Amino acid sequence: FLLRLVLLFLILRIAALRRIFFPSHLLHLLLLLETTTIMEPMSSRGGGLALMAVLGMFVAVGFKFQRMLPTIPPHLLGHQAEFQEGLLSETLGDRLMDLLKEMKQFPTNAQDLSFYNTTHEHIGEARALSANGTCSHPYLIPSPDRTKCILAGRVDIARHFLKTGGIDNLREPYTRMVSRLLSFGTYQFDLGAYSLTSKLFTDDKFVTLAKKVCPSDKQHLDPFQFNFIIQVPGQTVATHVDGVYFWGATRFQFPQWLLAAMKFSNLFRESFIDQVQVVGYLHRWEPTEERKGRFVYWNKKQTEEKNKWNTPLEVLPIPLAGSAVDGSKTIHTARVYWPSRDPPPIRKGEGAVLTYRGDERWSIDVDRSSEDGSEAASSSSSPSTLTTVANYTTDDLRISIVYRARCFTDEEEASKFRRQITDEKQEGMMTLEQILLTFGSDLARRGLVPNDAPDYILSMDRLELAILILDTYVQYPISSSVWMPFNYCMAPRLYPWTRSVLKILGLCGSGL
Numbered sequence: 001f002l003l004r005l006v007l008l009f010l011i012l013r014i015a016a017l018r019r020i021f022f023p024s025h026l027l028h029l030l031l032l033l034e035t036t037t038i039m040e041p042m043s044s045r046g047g048g049l050a051l052m053a054v055l056g057m058f059v060a061v062g063f064k065f066q067r068m069l070p071t072i073p074p075h076l077l078g079h080q081a082e083f084q085e086g087l088l089s090e091t092l093g094d095r096l097m098d099l100l101k102e103m104k105q106f107p108t109n110a111q112d113l114s115f116y117n118t119t120h121e122h123i124g125e126a127r128a129l130s131a132n133g134t135c136s137h138p139y140l141i142p143s144p145d146r147t148k149c150i151l152a153g154r155v156d157i158a159r160h161f162l163k164t165g166g167i168d169n170l171r172e173p174y175t176r177m178v179s180r181l182l183s184f185g186t187y188q189f190d191l192g193a194y195s196l197t198s199k200l201f202t203d204d205k206f207v208t209l210a211k212k213v214c215p216s217d218k219q220h221l222d223p224f225q226f227n228f229i230i231q232v233p234g235q236t237v238a239t240h241v242d243g244v245y246f247w248g249a250t251r252f253q254f255p256q257w258l259l260a261a262m263k264f265s266n267l268f269r270e271s272f273i274d275q276v277q278v279v280g281y282l283h284r285w286e287p288t289e290e291r292k293g294r295f296v297y298w299n300k301k302q303t304e305e306k307n308k309w310n311t312p313l314e315v316l317p318i319p320l321a322g323s324a325v326d327g328s329k330t331i332h333t334a335r336v337y338w339p340s341r342d343p344p345p346i347r348k349g350e351g352a353v354l355t356y357r358g359d360e361r362w363s364i365d366v367d368r369s370s371e372d373g374s375e376a377a378s379s380s381s382s383p384s385t386l387t388t389v390a391n392y393t394t395d396d397l398r399i400s401i402v403y404r405a406r407c408f409t410d411e412e413e414a415s416k417f418r419r420q421i422t423d424e425k426q427e428g429m430m431t432l433e434q435i436l437l438t439f440g441s442d443l444a445r446r447g448l449v450p451n452d453a454p455d456y457i458l459s460m461d462r463l464e465l466a467i468l469i470l471d472t473y474v475q476y477p478i479s480s481s482v483w484m485p486f487n488y489c490m491a492p493r494l495y496p497w498t499r500s501v502l503k504i505l506g507l508c509g510s511g512l
Helices: 004-016 024-035 043-066 088-101 109-117 155-164 175-181 195-200 204-211 256-265 409-424 432-445 464-471 488-494 496-503
Strands: 080-084 106-109 140-142 150-152 184-188 220-231 275-281 295-296 313-315 322-325 331-332 354-359 360-365 386-393 398-408
Touching: 024 140, 043 184, 080 088, 080 488, 088 195, 088 354, 088 398, 155 256, 155 432, 155 464, 184 354, 204 220, 204 322, 220 409, 256 432, 256 464, 398 409
Parallel strands: none
Antiparallel strands: 080 322, 106 184, 106 354, 140 150, 184 220, 220 398, 275 322, 275 398, 295 313, 295 331, 354 360, 360 386
């Protein structure tokens, strides 16, 4: 017993010297196991040594991850960001809320491909659906036509959030983490579809704020999209960059995760197109410590190596206020909204829909009539097959409208780019093979793939290639304030044997 306490003390001392810190509840559990006989096997000699081995594993992994904390690439720092209270008037805010309610139904953001078509939904990583119509791999989801499994369009975002726990350092099982990410909204690429939004996006105050973010030599705004984004309590916006646009490569040709990797790599910088994202908050509740939900972004150019993890900046979601950044080159996220409340019980691949029911009431509905429970809920679903899994009021929701415009020198340049979107035979269009070979050359230079076969990259398993590209280039920041910046509650998803260890340690609650 004394020997084990000495070993425990030495491990903690070494950890402290290495600046690795343990959650207090883990220390309490370890001491409990050493000083009681509640769990007889653990207080035996063999059990004690096993416990020390597990603890040593946590220390080693924590130290390893602290050394591997990513540095944000310099080209993703130091860009213009603007914030303005009162961007929207109360009257305009009320009218936008009325428009939101008229739209009535909002699918999850995982269904973004239902709003537009992409030439290459995947880069070749597609797998067959399992027998029950689902995708067993944690990063794959059913394709829009539900005929195969493909990487989620923003797997770069989901993968980082699931592995690290995001800005709030969440330590939760896979299903709960996924439900936090599945916020609701709509993508609109026809900005003239609603006269109200058309008027807003040409308002002098709105345009002036947007132009402050565009480069001084690219002051012609080319609006291309607006969204309504809705989070229910317990949900968040994971760390990400917005959809990236290049000359010859957009979301209409390639998966968005691939475009994000292209931006992170800086290999395609000559083709990058600047843009601006203006976010206006439509909810009327005032920010509180209970609700949280602050906008967070990384933009400081660090001068000290010891602060290489880059301290983020935070902005309160003040009603009717607005922010403007180029979200495709400024990494940003949001704190969990109303973190004391549970996220909705919705699953990956399950087409949940947030529906306005009138009288300021909202519900989340899913169609679980199929055997696998993964059919998408929609306005065409029979009411008898829909299951309501959560109810809210308008005051419960964090609601924003997002406007996006590209920055060009003039209308001629903007028109040239728009022709590329509608006609892939235009000059200067990139091909999937060209993009992968560009990555391949750089991966070979880094020694990550053989450099004696130029086309080796094209012969790789495409799922392995996709993960290699994500691991190599996409460097979203990780908090340096925790003892191990890794969501260990995700481990059972990849390594099933860890489930029993985590249950014994009591670290992840139910849902493992």
